[in-house]
Amino acid sequence: MSSSLHILVTGGAGFIGSFIVDALVEKGHRVRVFDCLDPQVHGERDGKAPEYLSRDAEFVLGDVRDVEALDKAMDGIDVVFHEAAAVGVAQSMYAIRAYTEANTMGTANLLELIVNKHRDHVRRMIVASSMSIYGEGRYVDPATNQFVVPAQRTTRQLDSGDWEPRIQGTDRPAQPAPCDEMKPLEPTSIYAINKRDQEEMFLSVGRAYGIPAVALRYFNVYGSRQALSNPYTGVGAIFSSCYLNGRAPRVFEDGLQTRDFIHVTDIARANVLALERSEADYEAINVGTGRPTSVLGLAKMLLAKLHPDRVEDPELQPKIVGRFRAGDIRHCYGDISKARRLMGFEPAVRLEDGIAELIEWVRKQEAKDLSDQALKELSQRRLV
Numbered sequence: 025m026s027s028s029l030h031i032l033v034t035g036g037a038g039f040i041g042s043f044i045v046d047a048l049v050e051k052g053h054r055v056r057v058f059d060c061l062d063p064q065v066h067g068e069r070d071g072k073a074p075e076y077l078s079r080d081a082e083f084v085l086g087d088v089r090d091v092e093a094l095d096k097a098m099d100g101i102d103v104v105f106h107e108a109a110a111v112g113v114a115q116s117m118y119a120i121r122a123y124t125e126a127n128t129m130g131t132a133n134l135l136e137l138i139v140n141k142h143r144d145h146v147r148r149m150i151v152a153s154s155m156s157i158y159g160e161g162r163y164v165d166p167a168t169n170q171f172v173v174p175a176q177r178t179t180r181q182l183d184s185g186d187w188e189p190r191i192q193g194t195d196r197p198a199q200p201a202p203c204d205e206m207k208p209l210e211p212t213s214i215y216a217i218n219k220r221d222q223e224e225m226f227l228s229v230g231r232a233y234g235i236p237a238v239a240l241r242y243f244n245v246y247g248s249r250q251a252l253s254n255p256y257t258g259v260g261a262i263f264s265s266c267y268l269n270g271r272a273p274r275v276f277e278d279g280l281q282t283r284d285f286i287h288v289t290d291i292a293r294a295n296v297l298a299l300e301r302s303e304a305d306y307e308a309i310n311v312g313t314g315r316p317t318s319v320l321g322l323a324k325m326l327l328a329k330l331h332p333d334r335v336e337d338p339e340l341q342p343k344i345v346g347r348f349r350a351g352d353i354r355h356c357y358g359d360i361s362k363a364r365r366l367m368g369f370e371p372a373v374r375l376e377d378g379i380a381e382l383i384e385w386v387r388k389q390e391a392k393d394l395s396d397q398a399l400k401e402l403s404q405r406r407l408v
């Protein structure tokens with residue numbers, strides 16, 4: 025790839041997109057951001073880009089559902105990073121149409137424009153996929169150390185507070201193992217189904233037209249700029265805003281479910297590598313840290329950083345309410361050997377340091393505590 029490219033980042037004003045923009049600008053590329061500034065994420069901004077967005081990027085207000093606006097934004101573009109998406113796993117279970125329109129149809133709009141109108145200048149495209157497309161991560165039978173596909177957790181099982189996936193036909197819990205890209209995809213939410221669509225659409229259209237495409241399967245991304253006022257935002261942002269408001273966060277299940285939390289700057293670096301390394305062409309690649317952390321463990325780390333003098337305060341202990349969220353999986357953390365092998369990717373930010381960066385930013389924000397609103401909406405729909 026030539027040194028300076030003209031790059032479009034859809035969703036480039038968002039949490040992950042804006043960090044990709046920073047990384048691309050730093051590499052000397054010319055960047056155009058296309059973003060609808062969804063009020064659920066950005067609040068009411070009157071079309072004005074957020075303050076954190078790089079001044080060196082061109083900002084275009086527009087929605088991926090609007091083909092005309094997208095067509096204009098594609099003018100003269102060499103490379104597309106498609107980060108625009110509605111991202112709430114739980115919300116996607118009732119806003120099914122809205123999620124599918126923004127995520128799946130938005131991607132259809134973009135790809136149709138690329139192949140029918142902009143084929144002569146687009147040289148590469150990279151899509152934000154997600155570990156959520158796996159459904160449950162990999163598991164092994166501890167007795168044999170062989171991979172097993174545990175039985176899907178039933179509502180009855182969860183209602184009785186029995187959280188761990190069991191080995192089929194037994195009551196023995198399966199043991200989580202690093203999840204590699206060969207794991208069969210079993211998305212358990214509309215959001216995850218949309219993400220699988222996005223990934224497969226990019227890879228199949230890319231292959232058919234000979235436009236190198238890469239799908240990066242992000243694990244749980246955290247860091248500054250993630251919306252604190254969006255009730256459906258990620259768990260790191262939700263817990264931070266609770267603590268900032270002097271309240272204990274609510275932990276679903278028993279808090280021992282695990283995720284692979286990766287700092288947003290590591291995600292941005294992986295995207296730059298996916299642009300530069302042709303070994304990644306037409307591949308779906310995990311981008312995580314390879315380390316599991318429990319949700320309760322994350323809450324405790326945040327409490328220790330935000331209120332070091334109150335770590336034992338009963339008022340701030342994470343509330344384990346024993347409820348569960350529809351569509352949630354129990355454990356998933358990444359096997360990142362493919363990212364290492366194909367792109368030379370190595371996560372650089374330790375969770376402790378990443379959390380410190382998140383906290384520093386959280387302190388400067390005015391966080392409305394909206395987690396009650398999310399819980400109320402999900403409860404009304406029996407999704408908790």
Ligand code: UD1
Pocket residue numbers: 111112113153154155156242243244245256257258259260262273274275276277281283319349352353395
């Ligand atoms: C997140 C992302 C999704 C991404 C996926 C994979 C968001 C909004 N979703 O989904 O876009 O594709 O990771 O990287 O960022 N939890 C609580 N209390 C709360 C909120 C959550 O205990 O108040 C628990 C959940 O039940 C779940 C875990 O925390 O077990 C993670 O939840 P969340 O941050 O929403 O992430 P994912 O659902 O994994």
